[in-house]
Amino acid sequence: MQPHDKRTEEICSEFAKVFDGKPTHVAIAPGRVNLIGEHTDYNDGFVLPVALDKDVRVVFRPRTDRRVRLYAVEFDSWADFDLDSLAFNNDVFWANYTMGVAWALEEAGVRLAGLEGVVSGNVPRGSGLSSSAALEISNALALLSAAGAPDALTGTEIAKAAQHAENVFVGVNCGIMDQFISTLGEEGQALLIDCRSLDYQRVPFPDGASLVIGNTKASRSLANSAYNERRAQCEEGVARLQSVLPAITALRDVTSAQLEEHSGLLSPVVYRRCRHVVGENERVMATVAALAAGDLDEVGRLMNTSHESLRDDYAVSSDALDAMVDAMRSVPGCLGARLTGAGFGGCAVALVSKGHERAVRDAIFERYSKAMNIWPDVYTSPASAGARVMPID
Ligand code: ADP
Ligand code: MG
Numbered sequence: 001m002q003p004h005d006k007r008t009e010e011i012c013s014e015f016a017k018v019f020d021g022k023p024t025h026v027a028i029a030p031g032r033v034n035l036i037g038e039h040t041d042y043n044d045g046f047v048l049p050v051a052l053d054k055d056v057r058v059v060f061r062p063r064t065d066r067r068v069r070l071y072a073v074e075f076d077s078w079a080d081f082d083l084d085s086l087a088f089n090n091d092v093f094w095a096n097y098t099m100g101v102a103w104a105l106e107e108a109g110v111r112l113a114g115l116e117g118v119v120s121g122n123v124p125r126g127s128g129l130s131s132s133a134a135l136e137i138s139n140a141l142a143l144l145s146a147a148g149a150p151d152a153l154t155g156t157e158i159a160k161a162a163q164h165a166e167n168v169f170v171g172v173n174c175g176i177m178d179q180f181i182s183t184l185g186e187e188g189q190a191l192l193i194d195c196r197s198l199d200y201q202r203v204p205f206p207d208g209a210s211l212v213i214g215n216t217k218a219s220r221s222l223a224n225s226a227y228n229e230r231r232a233q234c235e236e237g238v239a240r241l242q243s244v245l246p247a248i249t250a251l252r253d254v255t256s257a258q259l260e261e262h263s264g265l266l267s268p269v270v271y272r273r274c275r276h277v278v279g280e281n282e283r284v285m286a287t288v289a290a291l292a293a294g295d296l297d298e299v300g301r302l303m304n305t306s307h308e309s310l311r312d313d314y315a316v317s318s319d320a321l322d323a324m325v326d327a328m329r330s331v332p333g334c335l336g337a338r339l340t341g342a343g344f345g346g347c348a349v350a351l352v353s354k355g356h357e358r359a360v361r362d363a364i365f366e367r368y369s370k371a372m373n374i375w376p377d378v379y380t381s382p383a384s385a386g387a388r389v390m391p392i393d
Contacts, residue, residue: 004392007122011059011073012392015118018071022392023059023117025145029137029387030055031123031130032181033213033349034340035190035299036306037284039314041175043234043277044196044250046284049177050205050383051185052123052213056134059392060117062146070098070139073120083112088169097132100169101140104161108153115146124377127215128341132170133178136162137387145389155183155386156198173228185386192288196252203288205383209296209335212350212360214328214368215377218320220345226316227342230273237274240265251277276313280306300336300351304329307338307348316343320372324348327367331359 004012008026015023030051037047058070066083072094079095083106086099106112119138123131140158144150153161159179166172166179176198181191189202234251241248244262248254251274259278263271283302290298307325311317321339325348328337333356340349352360361378368376 004390007120008057008059008392011057011118011120014071014073014120015059018118019116022061024061025142025389025391026057026059027138027141027145027387027389028055028057029134029141029182030185030384031134032178032185033129033211033347033381034177035349035351036287036303036338037280038306038310038338038340039230039316039342040252040277040280040284041177041195042231043281044252045277045281047177047193047195048190048203048284048287049181049185049193050190050211051181051386052129052379052381053384054121054123054129054379054381056119056121056123056131056138058117058119058138058142060115060142060146062148063114063116065114066112067114068098068102068143069114069116070095071118073118074125083114094135096170097135097165098139100165101136101162102143103169104165105140105143105153107164108157108161110144110147110149110152112143113147115142117142124215126220128220128346129213130178130182130341132166132172133162133182136165137179137182141387141389150389156180159183160198173231181386183387185384187385188383190291190383192284196250203291206291206294206296206299208354210352210354210357210380210382212328212352212357212364213340213379213381214324214348214350214364215379216318216320216324216345216347216368216372217374217376218318218345218372220342223342223344223346226344230314230316233270233273234277237266237270240270241274252281254278256282272313272315276309279309279313296335296351296353300334303336303338303349303351310339310343314343318344320345320374321348323371324364324368324376327364327371328360330367331356331363334360
């Protein structure tokens, strides 16, 4: 039996308050930060995320019927539904992730059982560190475990089911990266994911560096419509390029040289969107090579170039994200910094030489707050473990 930490114990106390008795298990799934490879996932490309030491967890015990009763601590609200009558619920939004995951797991062929549990998370919500995927994956592992089928699906299948739930049941158009890294992350490792084949490769996170994440706390209100518009622009780029490159099915298949050669087929805006995606895929592979060679300066340079490309070509940065990145880069120990996640708000991530984390943090509080008149949050996290379920004694 593994010892449980303070947070799990606290959630178990909540469980005792809202249900009679004790939970039998805890399912834990982390949030994530993407080192590089932004807006590449839905273009069948490459991403390089790490799992964070922040997570959503659910303590639970199985039921013998098909009823699911979950209490969410941060929302002080209930999801209470029957697995045989799943329907979108506008009043309790978070419950749709739970219902969606249940629906998608059954679609994937697993017969589920009910459970009762308490959900609680410390992944900042709506900040681009993917609290939604952490919620989905923790719920998926809890549902599978309660059904006595913890090994019915592979990690990849669980991630796909959770993405399907978010796309179809919740109605959010996301790629596969977040669910994938939350499920399959590993301590000390980044994960190179091929978002077409879903092949993945562990890439050791360098000993000499840390991640510092700055949360702009700025509104992401533009993010949804812009995200859908960018996706449409990428599709338009592919459709036009197919007239001369019939074998391509996504921007993943296009090289920088091909894009330059055929740029005349594209409107200036669509060309710039495509140039970001094609260049970003190449930067992910260059980052993996630089990490393998221990060349952290090069990794930092690639992260900086990624930010410039997201700002100028893909146009998904914001004053707040640019101010955050400037603040991070003002410290000499910062090797590179970029916006992370979909953009328009949320977080930026810096790769920082060990020992300089504090200085970067101080610079963020000092400079960002002055530039934007917003008090930010700053997190540091090692590359952490992916999702797991453990018994509670
Ligand atoms: P992000 O994934 O970037 O954090 P999203 O808007 O995609 O932002 O997901 C945030 C939503 O996920 C929240 O509004 C809530 O519905 C759900 N969620 C996240 N964390 C929790 C939690 N601890 N408890 C219940 N629901 C949560
Ligand atoms: Mg999300």
